[in-house]
Amino acid sequence: AQKVTQAQTEISVVEKEDVTLDCVYETRDTTYYLFWYKQPPSGELVFLIRRNSFDEQNEISGRYSWNFQKSTSSFNFTITASQVVDSAVYFCALSPQGGSEKLVFGKGTKLTVNP
Amino acid sequence: NAGVTQTPKFQVLKTGQSMTLQCAQDMNHEYMSWYRQDPGMGLRLIHYSVGAGITDQGEVPNGYNVSRSTTEDFPLRLLSAAPSQTSVYFCASSYSIGTGGPFGQYFGPGTRLTVT
Numbered sequence: 001a002q003k004v005t006q007a008q009t010e011i012s013v014v015e016k017e018d019v020t021l022d023c024v025y026e027t028r029d030t031t032y033y034l035f036w037y038k039q040p041p042s043g044e045l046v047f048l049i050r051r052n053s054f055d056e057q058n059e060i061s062g063r064y065s066w067n068f069q070k071s072t073s074s075f076n077f078t079i080t081a082s083q084v085v086d087s088a089v090y091f092c093a094l095s096p097q098g099g100s101e102k103l104v105f106g107k108g109t110k111l112t113v114n115p
Numbered sequence: 116n117a118g119v120t121q122t123p124k125f126q127v128l129k130t131g132q133s134m135t136l137q138c139a140q141d142m143n144h145e146y147m148s149w150y151r152q153d154p155g156m157g158l159r160l161i162h163y164s165v166g167a168g169i170t171d172q173g174e175v176p177n178g179y180n181v182s183r184s185t186t187e188d189f190p191l192r193l194l195s196a197a198p199s200q201t202s203v204y205f206c207a208s209s210y211s212i213g214t215g216g217p218f219g220q221y222f223g224p225g226t227r228l229t230v231t
Contacts, residue, residue: 009155035220045205045222091157102148102173103207103220105157 002027004094006106013082014114021077021109023092029053034068034075035093035103045091051075082113117141119223121206127229128196136191136226138206146209147189148220151175151202158205164189196230203227 003026013019025034036048049059051068059066063080079086089110093103122137140147148163150173160173164183178200180192189208193200207220 004157037222043203044224047221093158102160102163103150103158105150105159107155107157 002029002032002094002096002104004092004104004106006090006092006109008109009107010110010112012112012114015084016081017113018078018080019082019111019113021079021090021092021111023075023077023106025073025075025092025094027094027096029096031096033095035095036066036075036077037091037093038088039091039108040088048077048090079111082111084113084115087111087113119206119208119221121204121223121226123226124224125227127231128193129231130196130198132196134193134196136193136204136206136228138189138191138223139187140189140206140208140221141187142208142210142221143186144208144210144221145186146220147183148173148207148209149179149181149189149191150205150207151200152205152225153202161191161204193228198230201228201230 005024007022032053034051038046038048049066056068065078067076089108091108092106095103119140145166149161150158151161152158159175161175161179162173162181164170167183167186170181170183183189204226206223209220
């Protein structure tokens with residue numbers, strides 16, 4: 001069975017702080033994909049990143065970075081110098097190879113960035 | 116491209132009523148899915164389709180029906196609404212690039228359904 005755990009239900013930081021959102025996954029597949037989505041207060045789901053299981057390189061996009069470690073089955077997301085606009089619920093998700101029609105989501109982490 | 120569209124945006128139903136949530140995509144994606152989002156539960160898969168004429172159940176299919184007669188449309192039918200189906204429903208579409216695996220799902224704006 002596939003499972004995604006986001007142990008942090010809510011995080012509150014002050015603007016300009018760095019924050020890391022944790023994601024731990026379980027799967028027996030050797031090939032799989034991991035995703036992060038952002039859901040701002042307006043409610044839409046915004047795709048942030050996709051990473052396949054063969055690519056353990058860290059990725060940086062502006063203030064966002066992702067750390068994928070197969071050894072610990074983790075795919076953590078760090079926001080550097082957080083801003084109020086980063087306030088949202090963030091979801092980590094897992095998909096088997098060829099299974100992009102059936103993502104398994106974590107329960108999400110609500111991030112509040114205070115001015 | 117309009118992407119993934121969903122109608123209606125909001126709906127209130129009485130227990131026992133039936134209705135269809137509409138979902139359409141104009142990206143020629145093979146795969147389409149329905150999820151429901153409940154507070155503290157993340158998103159859970161209801162039904163999905165890997166192409167026209169092919170559908171399958173997800174994690175929480177009870178009380179819902181789907182069909183996929185065209186590539187573009189994937190309606191979700193509530194057969195006899197119950198208060199437990201009060202939720203936000205998201206439709207998504209995606210495609211795989213050859214054997215390269217999933218490219219990523221594109222989500223519609225959601226339908227907020229209340230069953231009283």
